[in-house]
Amino acid sequence: MFAAPAIQNLLDELERLPGIGPKSAQRIAYWILNTDHETALRLSEAIVEVKETVHFCPRCFNYAQGDECEVCASTKRDTSVLCVVEEPRDIPPIERTGVFFGRYHVLGGALSPMEGIGPDQLNIAALMRRLASEDVQEVVLATNPNVEGETTATYLARLIKPLGITVTRLASGLPVGGDLEYADEVTLGRALEQRRTL
């Protein structure tokens, strides 16, 4: 303990944050000590506000502050297309692309027998209820392109296809701006298999 107890306590709490080691925690703690009272309190209050006002959207399980999340509450979205993602954090990157105008459904994870996550631990029953009550024409499976995400997509495709709904999956291939030389063989293999006619 080479710092005042309150500083040591702040360091301990900061070090819990993801990607924050002792050096970063120290830099942030001294920044908080040096900054004006108001700026520091704004950060403290932003944390409290997020914990007190943000909950899961009852429709799609995205983070929401009002009754429904901003996407579900919008009247401008195409309700016939539903994009299924693993986590709420997957939604902002898709929104930023500016090419998707449908709604979302957040699973809350991916199937993983290793970690004991089966269909009942995910928001799959709620998804099926939505497909039964909403007029959805297409479900885009946007789970991660890894083992758990692919397993989940395959599982959902098998459940949803019999309902007569089009099921699609995000394309796999070379990242735009990427270098063919540095692509891993699995990605390059997918890019070849899923090659398009020009």
Add this chain to the structure above:
Amino acid sequence: MFAAPAIQNLLDELERLPGIGPKSAQRIAYWILNTDHETALRLSEAIVEVKETVHFCPRCFNYAQGDECEVCASTKRDTSVLCVVEEPRDIPPIERTGVFFGRYHVLGGALSPMEGIGPDQLNIAALMRRLASEDVQEVVLATNPNVEGETTATYLARLIKPLGITVTRLASGLPVGGDLEYADEVTLGRALEQRRTL
């Protein structure tokens, strides 16, 4: 705005922190959203506590929670040796060495004509008052080994030496465990100039 307002607000506040870019802010914000209420509130309260209870030690200008900082309040320190540092953040690394048992004096910066920081902007008058009233035998100048730090050390040495007090400076040289091959020429030059007889 692709996130609920409270989340966007938290992201904005997190991005103000040093070393935290948009990606890190997002990772931390989602961690806060996912963690239990109590853990998040502990962080929020640690920030408030530090701002409300930590002030400058009236003797040495280190951060303090009680009347004086922990070093000044300790009865186990050698009051005849005073280590002068630029900032409170310089004290923990010196304490961690385990080889310094004296007290500290924090200048609150270094002389920098470029930034308009002269002797009056630093805690130099307070240092001179301490040297007049406390029985200090040696002042260790531990300002940073850069232009501003060296200038400050030279300035202080000129002020303090006439008082008959021993003035020392941290040694410059190769970092322990470092590689001679990769040392910059200035550091290597210092290490040569300040070579010791074995």
